[in-house]
Amino acid sequence: MLTIKDINVGYEGTTVLHAINAQFEPGTLTALVGPNGTGKSSLLKAMAGLIPSEGAVRLGDTSLSPNKRLEEIAYMPQDTGAQSSLTVLEVVLLGRLRSLGLRVGDDIRAQAVAALKRFKLEDFQNRAVGALSGGQRQLVFLAQSLFRGPEVLLLDEPTAALDLRHQLVVLERIVETCHANGMIAVAAMHDLTLAARFADRIVFLHDGNVAADGSPALVLTSAILEQVYRVHAEVQPGPSGALHVSPVRALNDTATR
Amino acid sequence: MTITTRGAPTRLSFATRRLMWLGVSTGLLGLAILTDILIGPAFLNVFDVLGALVHPSGASDAMVVTIVHAIRLPMTLMALIVGASLGVAGVQMQTILGNPLASPYTLGFSAAAGFGAALTILFGLQLPLVPQMTVPVAAFAAASVACVMVYGLAHIRGVTAEVMVLAGIATLFLFQSLQSLVQYLAAPEVLQEIVFWLFGSMLKATWFSVWVSGSVLLFCLALLIPDMWKLTALRLGDERAASLGVNVPRLRRRVFFIVSLLTAGAVAFVGTIGFVGLVAPHLARMLVGEDQRILIPASAVFGGLLMVGASIASKLLSPGAVVPVGIVTALVGVPFLFALILTGKRRHW
Numbered sequence: 001m002l003t004i005k006d007i008n009v010g011y012e013g014t015t016v017l018h019a020i021n022a023q024f025e026p027g028t029l030t031a032l033v034g035p036n037g038t039g040k041s042s043l044l045k046a047m048a049g050l051i052p053s054e055g056a057v058r059l060g061d062t063s064l065s066p067n068k069r070l071e072e073i074a075y076m077p078q079d080t081g082a083q084s085s086l087t088v089l090e091v092v093l094l095g096r097l098r099s100l101g102l103r104v105g106d107d108i109r110a111q112a113v114a115a116l117k118r119f120k121l122e123d124f125q126n127r128a129v130g131a132l133s134g135g136q137r138q139l140v141f142l143a144q145s146l147f148r149g150p151e152v153l154l155l156d157e158p159t160a161a162l163d164l165r166h167q168l169v170v171l172e173r174i175v176e177t178c179h180a181n182g183m184i185a186v187a188a189m190h191d192l193t194l195a196a197r198f199a200d201r202i203v204f205l206h207d208g209n210v211a212a213d214g215s216p217a218l219v220l221t222s223a224i225l226e227q228v229y230r231v232h233a234e235v236q237p238g239p240s241g242a243l244h245v246s247p248v249r250a251l252n253d254t255a256t257r
Numbered sequence: 258m259t260i261t262t263r264g265a266p267t268r269l270s271f272a273t274r275r276l277m278w279l280g281v282s283t284g285l286l287g288l289a290i291l292t293d294i295l296i297g298p299a300f301l302n303v304f305d306v307l308g309a310l311v312h313p314s315g316a317s318d319a320m321v322v323t324i325v326h327a328i329r330l331p332m333t334l335m336a337l338i339v340g341a342s343l344g345v346a347g348v349q350m351q352t353i354l355g356n357p358l359a360s361p362y363t364l365g366f367s368a369a370a371g372f373g374a375a376l377t378i379l380f381g382l383q384l385p386l387v388p389q390m391t392v393p394v395a396a397f398a399a400a401s402v403a404c405v406m407v408y409g410l411a412h413i414r415g416v417t418a419e420v421m422v423l424a425g426i427a428t429l430f431l432f433q434s435l436q437s438l439v440q441y442l443a444a445p446e447v448l449q450e451i452v453f454w455l456f457g458s459m460l461k462a463t464w465f466s467v468w469v470s471g472s473v474l475l476f477c478l479a480l481l482i483p484d485m486w487k488l489t490a491l492r493l494g495d496e497r498a499a500s501l502g503v504n505v506p507r508l509r510r511r512v513f514f515i516v517s518l519l520t521a522g523a524v525a526f527v528g529t530i531g532f533v534g535l536v537a538p539h540l541a542r543m544l545v546g547e548d549q550r551i552l553i554p555a556s557a558v559f560g561g562l563l564m565v566g567a568s569i570a571s572k573l574l575s576p577g578a579v580v581p582v583g584i585v586t587a588l589v590g591v592p593f594l595f596a597l598i599l600t601g602k603r604r605h606w
Binding site: 048067070071074075076077085086087090094095097098100102126141 | 271482485486487489490492493496497499500501502503504542546547548550
């Protein structure tokens with residue numbers, strides 16, 4: 001169980017997150033949703049120990065200091081189109097940075113290749129990561145994160161700018177790993193239909209506060225969408241049984257962020 | 258997901274190709290070293306030089322042995338060490354600052370060393386007991402001051418790549434201005450001495466300088482070994498490296514001081530050498546990739562190759578004399594850089 005208690009984050013005198021509390025169960029994917037600038041990325045970075053924050057993060061019975069969070073919690077940032085000429089295999093190997101020495105053993109190399117095979121990327125292992133498409137690159141970084149074998153994986157918009165197929169592949173692999181390894185995954189997302197389809201739970205953030213928190217069936221309602229996003233949207237079960245969100249129109253008093 | 262695998266190289270071929278490039282460049286470096294020792298303004302017979310090199314006690318001409326062992330060998334080895342030091346310093350500067358234009362020269366360390374040397378020459382200062390060490394010590398000290406200035410500014414404002422680059426450029430301009438001021442104030446004969454130092458020349462090399470600069474290089478390489486994978490991770494950007502468990506500010510700080518030490522150790526004895534620290538890392542990265550385990554030795558080899566190549570060119574340009582190598586490094590390096598710009602892919606920068 002991952003517990004966050006009274007997480008506060010501020011930038012240059014402005015408070016971005018106000019005393020956020022939540023618990024995340026092993027083997028589940030939680031979608032963190034909300035309008036742009038509402039603090040989703042900041043919350044993930046604070047949980048990962050990447051930015052200064054107040055409050056506590058506990059994994060099981062252990063309280064994690066920011067430095068300890070960097071060790072224990074894997075974080076996958078948004079894809080920023082890294083133009084590196086590092087090879088795909090080198091990028092995946094970096095997932096276990098602490099285990100790497102001057103010589104990389106055959107066993108760890110074989111495990112890295114196996115991590116790539118999960119995404120059918122083994123034939124790309126010697127390509128420069130900067131030469132891949134955005135979708136392939138995102139899969140490589142997900143393979144890197146999973147290769148680390150984390151108890152907790154935080155993902156910042158893992159499906160942003162991906163085509164439909166890559167969106168599904170990314171989320172399917174995350175959910176598979178959650179179920180198989182008991183991994184706790186928390187992903188900031190914008191696509192509410194995808195969140196409803198794959199996440200066990202959705203947390204709505206609004207102006208740095210938790211506006212709603214629960215299963216998709218419980219919190220994905222037109223009323224909450226209107227309150228959080230200031231839009232009129234219809235929420236109905238789709239063909240797969242998961243909820244489908246259809247935005248209808250923005251309400252007139254919507255503040256542009 | 259449909260994946261095209263056409264033309265995907267195997268692991269073996271990729272690893273082999275990288276090692277092959279390192280092997281070829283090391284072989285070329287060996288050839289360049291031999292060539293540099295064989296030629297010189299004394300126009301010695303090639304076989305006499307080889308004899309003096311391989312079997313000095315059996316050589317017939319003592320003068321040849323003296324020239325080879327007291328002049329040519331230290332000059333060539335110093336070119337190798339300075340080139341390797343600047344190559345490694347350059348690749349680490351570009352890595353920690355994420356900037357393809359970063360080099361020990363562009364961030365003001367060399368200019369500071371030049372100012373320290375020029376100031377000492379202007380005032381005719383001499384250290385007690387070891388007067389011959391006055392200029393190198395002053396150059397080393399001034400380069401260290403530049404390092405502290407850049408780091409001090411970065412420490413106040415945050416140890417980010419952008420702040421360090423800006424602070425470095427400001428330091429470069431400051432010490433270039435101070436250099437100019439010293440030159441303006443100097444008498445003509447002193448000015449000549451200052452300008453000769455600033456050109457950068459292997460004629461200043463001695464066995465003592467070879468040992469000192471060589472030891473600094475080996476010491477710095479040993480310091481870099483534990484951080485090789487962290488530096489590789491840094492090429493993915495600060496945030497990704499941090500998310501992999503790298504303490505980015507601490508790594509940047511540590512490597513920055515190593516770079517300062519390498520640069521000061523390289524230029525303190527021989528004078529200002531530009532360009533090598535900028536170009537060698539790019540050439541190495543293009544050929545062997547970004548894995549620092551092989552990129553660091555490759556940068557050292559390419560730095561050495563450029564520097565020894567410049568030393569050869571400096572002897573050939575004006576037969577019977579040795580043009581200061583600092584003048585020639587850009588002449589040798591610019592064609593490489595143009596080729597890189599015209600043929601290289603953006604992601605290698």
